[in-house]
Amino acid sequence: MTWNPRTGRETPRPAHDDQPSRTELQVIGVHLYLEDEEGRILLGLRHPGSAYAGRTWHFLAGHCEREPAVGCLVREAHEEAGLLVDPSDAEFAHAVHLLDGPGAPPRMQLVFRVRRWQGTPEVREPDKCLAWRWWRPDSLPEPIVPYTRAAIDGIRTGRPYTELGW
Numbered sequence: 088m089t090w091n092p093r094t095g096r097e098t099p100r101p102a103h104d105d106q107p108s109r110t111e112l113q114v115i116g117v118h119l120y121l122e123d124e125e126g127r128i129l130l131g132l133r134h135p136g137s138a139y140a141g142r143t144w145h146f147l148a149g150h151c152e153r154e155p156a157v158g159c160l161v162r163e164a165h166e167e168a169g170l171l172v173d174p175s176d177a178e179f180a181h182a183v184h185l186l187d188g189p190g191a192p193p194r195m196q197l198v199f200r201v202r203r204w205q206g207t208p209e210v211r212e213p214d215k216c217l218a219w220r221w222w223r224p225d226s227l228p229e230p231i232v233p234y235t236r237a238a239i240d241g242i243r244t245g246r247p248y249t250e251l252g253w
Contacts (some may be wrong), residue, residue, distance in 0.1 A: 123202075129168075184248070
């Protein structure tokens with residue numbers, strides 16, 4: 088049975104849901120879809136020794152600590168690339184609900200589009216990122232983190248939400 092907040096009653100679990108119900112905390116990731124005046128997107132090449140997705144292209148990103156999502160975005164943009172982003176310039180663009188493999192915690196990846204900022208992208212955490220480059224959305228680099236591509240595709244088609252790995 089599951090609780091239905093709309094009706095205020097428990098309802099039978101859908102037939103396709105054969106997993107036992109359990110509470111599991113989910114990781115919140117925040118990603119920067121930084122778009123320049125030519126419509127190009129900033130992506131970083133992850134360091135080969137990265138704990139996640141070494142040698143692949145990915146958004147500037149980070150995990151929410153004890154902070155709001157846009158605050159995390161602003162902090163990470165400065166820490167990782169030396170960019171100054173005004174929180175009012177960040178607009179929600181896409182969410183990817185991700186299960187990245189057996190035993191991995193579920194993740195909610197929030198992507199925010201920013202078209203105005205101050206600074207020039209620079210590598211400030213060389214142990215995590217080797218380079219920042221601008222890419223046209225129709226000619227993305229390979230290899231690229233799969234959910235990064237899914238989010239870019241979703242943003243380009245106006246779809247606000249994607250599920251991967253479930």
